[in-house]
Amino acid sequence: MTLDLSQCDDRELTSLAVGGHPSAFRELMGRYKGPVFRLIRSNVGDPEEALDILQECFVSAFTNIGRYDPERPFRVWIARIALNKCRDWARRRAVRSFFSLARPIADDEDFESDVPSPEREVQGRAELAELERAIAALPLPLREVLILRAIEELSQFETAAILGITEKAVETRLYRARTRLREKFAEPFGTE
DSSP states (O other): OOOGGGEEESSHHHHHHHTOOHHHHHHHHHHHHHHHHHHHHHOOOOOHHHHHHHHHHHHHHHTGGGOOTTTTTTHHHHHHHHHHHHHHHHHHHHTTTTSSOOOOOGOOOOOOOOSHHHHHHHHHHHHHHHHHHHHHHHHHHHHHIIIIIIIIIHHHHHHHHHHHHHHHHHHHHHHHHHHHHHHHHHHHHOOO
């Protein structure tokens, strides 16, 4: 009889992966590659870079699975690895004198779209690009909390565990991040 890994919970899968069963790790990777990709993509702003970092993240997790603490949720552990990989990427990028975290959408190639109004599509892209730039311009501690809580929809407890801070610090940073974004977007819209 073969064990159906899709029926195992994360704790069982990590135990099997630590025990040398690569198929258990593949199952964990399948469960978490989407959320981890979104977390990375939200941090770096470039989907191609995010895919590279995602791969680095899971390679690192696989090679270090023996150091995983089964008392912590796997989701928290893999998210922390992902954030560390994003920080490494940002440092490498800064060294290369690239200060922008998001490639402007205006530089992207034209893609055909089924959207009925091209003007509305352009406006939506511009607003999204402006929001991505505003998030990228936030200080790292505020940006990380905003991404984990508002975009990835993690709980305050999970966010605190991933970042190694208190839940109160998560609450404070989220409030400050939202306030800064509100102030940034209140100016252009309030003047019309």
